[in-house]
Amino acid sequence: MGRVRLEAITWERLGDLLAERLLDLKPGDGSPWPRVAVDGAPAARPGDLAERVREALRLRGRSSLVVATEGFLRPASLRLEYGHRDAESYYNGWFDTGALWREVFGPLDAGGDGRVLPDLWDPVADRATRSSYIHLPPGGVLLLHGPFLLRHWFPFDLTVHVSLSPGALRRRTPEPEQWTLPAFERYEAETDPVGTADVLVRADDPRHPAWRG
Structure with missing residues (x-):
């Protein structure tokens, strides 16, 4: 991670500060919907932070929508073409980025x-979820969470990366998912989310996060 200065903070305070920042965030492309990445490996639990921000926005009278990339997996026939533990497939072919562009970002242009x-996709049943569309009113905030979000050129207006050191990532990743670790090493090397995210959250100790905002 290098020499990055971080400040201790609580999760509750972090949610509040991010919500306050989003109240004044104006997308640069003329969209009325701020789009936020909460990026991180599953072991870092970026979805928990996205939900905290959603609740903090709700208390401030601002609509938001939390979307998980795990709801946009590709069908198993494509995802698992090279086996159940292929890190290259996990990195490049696991998530349906085309559907995210079409069904999430396109309507918010x-x-x-x-x-x-x-x-879009239920990975357990391996079929479409058939979920209904949700209308996000102008000014409502999209909070998209999941891994590898900063490598797809998605039009985010604010990027948050929930980071784990290599040791913490290994400890907190369940043994059946350890095969994914090389994909996160590659992501760090190719994308540098620690250096490029607008907001960095270090979550090695889940009880005591630290951040650079």
Whole structure:
């Protein structure tokens, strides 16, 4: 991670500070919907932080929608073409980025209608979820969470990376998922989320996060 200065903070305070920042965030491309990445490995639990920000926004009277990339997995026939533990497939072919562009980001472009599909694919049943579209009103915030978000050129207006040191990532990743670790090493090397994210959260100790905002 290098010499990065971080400040201790609580999760509750972090959610509040991010929500306050989002109240004044104006997308640069003319879209009325701020789009936020909460990026991190599953072991870092970026979805928990996204939910905290959603609740903090709700208390401030601002609409938001939390979307998980795990709801946009590709079908098993494509995802698992090279086996159940292929790190290259996990990195490059696990998530349906085309569907995210079409069903999540497209409706939130300037001139879009704000009708977002919250999820597309059920990985357990390996079939479409058939979820209904959700209308996000102008000014509502998209909070998209999941791994590898900063490598796809998605039009985020704010990026948050929940980081784990290599040791913490290994300790907190369940043994059946340890095969994914090389993909996160590659992500760090190729994308440098620690250095490029607008907000960095270090979560090695889940009880005592630290951040650079």
